[in-house]
Amino acid sequence: MISKLPSIGETIFTTMNRIAAEAEAINLSQGFPGFSPDPKLLELIAHFTQNGNNQYAPMMGVPELRHAMVEKTAKCYGVNTHPDKEWTIVSGATQAVFSAVTAVVKRGDEVIVLEPAFDSYDPAILLNGGIPVHVELSPEDFAPDWDLIRSRINSKTKLIIVNTPHNPSGYVWTKNDLDQLAELVLEFGIYVVSDEVYEHIVFDGRKHHSLLTHPVLRSRTFVCGSFGKTFHITGWKIGYCIAVPELTIEFRKIHQYVTFTTVRPAQHALAAYLEDPNPYLELPSFYQKKRDLFLEGLSQTDFQFIPTQGSFFQQVSYAHLTDMSDMDLAKKVTRELKVACIPVSSFYSDAKDHKILRFCFAKEDSELEEAAKRLQGLSAIL
Numbered sequence: 001m002i003s004k005l006p007s008i009g010e011t012i013f014t015t016m017n018r019i020a021a022e023a024e025a026i027n028l029s030q031g032f033p034g035f036s037p038d039p040k041l042l043e044l045i046a047h048f049t050q051n052g053n054n055q056y057a058p059m060m061g062v063p064e065l066r067h068a069m070v071e072k073t074a075k076c077y078g079v080n081t082h083p084d085k086e087w088t089i090v091s092g093a094t095q096a097v098f099s100a101v102t103a104v105v106k107r108g109d110e111v112i113v114l115e116p117a118f119d120s121y122d123p124a125i126l127l128n129g130g131i132p133v134h135v136e137l138s139p140e141d142f143a144p145d146w147d148l149i150r151s152r153i154n155s156k157t158k159l160i161i162v163n164t165p166h167n168p169s170g171y172v173w174t175k176n177d178l179d180q181l182a183e184l185v186l187e188f189g190i191y192v193v194s195d196e197v198y199e200h201i202v203f204d205g206r207k208h209h210s211l212l213t214h215p216v217l218r219s220r221t222f223v224c225g226s227f228g229k230t231f232h233i234t235g236w237k238i239g240y241c242i243a244v245p246e247l248t249i250e251f252r253k254i255h256q257y258v259t260f261t262t263v264r265p266a267q268h269a270l271a272a273y274l275e276d277p278n279p280y281l282e283l284p285s286f287y288q289k290k291r292d293l294f295l296e297g298l299s300q301t302d303f304q305f306i307p308t309q310g311s312f313f314q315q316v317s318y319a320h321l322t323d324m325s326d327m328d329l330a331k332k333v334t335r336e337l338k339v340a341c342i343p344v345s346s347f348y349s350d351a352k353d354h355k356i357l358r359f360c361f362a363k364e365d366s367e368l369e370e371a372a373k374r375l376q377g378l379s380a381i382l
Contacts, residue, residue, distance in 0.1 A: 005123055012119070012346035019331060020340035026363075026371045029340040031167070031312065033232040034363035038279060041231060044269035057264040059256050061089025061240070064271035069240065072274055079212045085245040088252055089267055091259040093197045093226040093239035098124045099258055100193045100222035100241060101159065103250040105130040109158035114144060116168055116347030118195065121161050133157070134349045141306075142169035146180040153188050160184075163195040164209070165202055165310025168347055168358040172206050172310040182216035191247075192217060197226035197239070200283040202310040203291060212242060219244055222251060227270055229312075230280050232362075236266050287312055287361075290368060294361040297372020302379050303357075312362040315344060319355035322382045326353050333357070336381045339371045 016029040027034075036042075060066070066083040073081055081087065090096045097120060105111060107129030113121050115134050125132045135152050138145055149160075162181065164173035185192065194211040202208050211217040223242040228234035241251055273279070294314060295307055303316035318329065326343035334340040344356040361368055 004127060008123060012342060016330065016334065016340050016342055019334050023335045023338055023340075025334050025338040025340045026367050026374070027340045028359040028361070028363065028367075028371055029334075029342050031229075031360050031362065032234045033312075034367060035232065037232045038273075041233070041269060041273050044272050045265050048265040048268040048272075053265045053268050055264065057089075057261045057267055059261055060084070060252060061087065061262065062264065062267040062271065065089055065267045065274075068271045068274040072277070072280075073212065073242070075277065077210050077213050079210075079218070081212075081242060082245070086242055086248055088241045088248060088255055089262050090239050090241060090255060091262045092228065092237040093195065093224045094120045095237075095255075095259060096222070096224035096239050096241040097121065097161070097193055097195060099251055099254040100224065100243075101125055101130070101161075102128050102254045103222075103247070104159050104191050104193075106158075108156065110154070110156040111158060112149060112152060112160035112190075113349075114149075114160075114162060115349065115352075116142075116344055117161070118163065118167050119347065122349065130158070131156075132349065136348075136352070137166075137169070137171070139354055142166060142171040144173075144177055144180070146177075146184075150184060153184065153190070157188060157190055159191045159193060161193045161195065162211070165198040167198065167311055168313050168342065168344055169315055170308030170311045170313055172202050173209055175209055178209055178211065178214045178217060181211075182214055185216055185220050190220070192221040194221050194223045196223055197229045198311040199225060200230050200280045201287050201312055202284055203288045203308070206309055208310070220247075222247060230283065231270070231273070233266075236263070238262055238266050238270070290361045290363070290365065293365055294359070294368045294372060297369060298375065300372065301375045303375070312360055314359050314361055315356050316359065317354070317356050318378070321379070322355075324382065326355055326357060327351075330357055332381055333375070333378070337374045337377050339374050 013030045020027040066087040070083045101124040105128040110131045111125045199208045211221045226239040305316045330343040342358040345351045345353040
């Protein structure tokens with residue numbers, strides 16, 4: 001059999017999770033919360049499961065959830081959206097990204113991917129016959145280099161995939177970033193897929209600037225989001241895509257033949273849960289406390305770092321300590337210090353190694369404290 005993805009093997013997340021399990025390490029590698037969701041949300045899904053909501057949901061999602069998200073989006077971003085024509089509930093943000101890319105990209109089209117990038121972007125492009133064009137973010141702060149991005153756009157460029165707050169760096173896009181992207185959209189007529197799954201996880205008074213808020217970008221963008229990241233339910237695999245009607249029509253043509261619909265009782269539970277805005281409004285403070293706790297511990301290690309601006313990931317540099325590859329060090333830290341992490345080179349198509357590791361701090365405080373204590377032994381394993 002000839003593989004459609006010959007250069008792609010096991011994901012780094014699967015690899016590091018396996019090593020973490022074998023080493024019985026504290027797992028700060030893959031980005032999933034290490035604590036339970038709100039009991040109220042669990043009670044709600046139990047209620048809707050037990051009361052006749054177990055058959056297919058409408059292809060675009062149950063009306064109650066789409067209407068609840070319209071209200072939430074208006075409150076958060078001051079943007080009015082249409083529940084029937086612009087919202088589609090999907091089986092996770094990864095599916096949203098895949099369906100959006102599939103709706104736009106044809107064989108030979110080029111797609112700008114800003115690196116380091118989440119590992120699902122390239123496969124979505126390649127499976128549709130597209131050509132990923134990798135553009136590196138600034139290695140200092142992981143901000144977009146707009147002159148460099150412009151230089152890589154040509155007549156074949158169909159789409160750009162963006163991610164804010166950014167995984168793995170945590171960089172949060174500014175209003176100027178949106179304006180710069182809008183100039184390129186106007187000039188070259190390209191489309192945008194915006195991965196905004198960490199929209200509510202921003203720190204130090206920063207604001208998440210959704211691409212929905214920019215009139216130029218709104219008309220050309222598929223905004224992909226996740227309930228899993230916001231409400232600590234990554235295992236539910238439930239997300240959404242927001243796009244203007246003409247884009248949503250094309251998106252749904254793909255979505256209906258990928259998953260068709262998404263688990264129904266979870267949709268009803270989330271619709272009811274969204275009546276209270278506090279769980280997502282309090283999220284920045286909740287995760288900033290965890291970030292600060294983890295950084296307090298990291299300050300006692302030999303790593304160097306800049307506090308992450310958003311997401312629930314913290315990058316650390318060890319370039320001043322050793323030339324060891326980040327892949328080798330990540331495995332060594334996991335096996336010998338018993339703290340699992342992700343080598344950031346795995347987010348680059350050419351495995352570029354800036355000597356950076358990524359830790360997830362969406363864990364119990366006791367785990368973060370113990371992990372930081374173990375990482376104080378770094379020099380002993382170099």
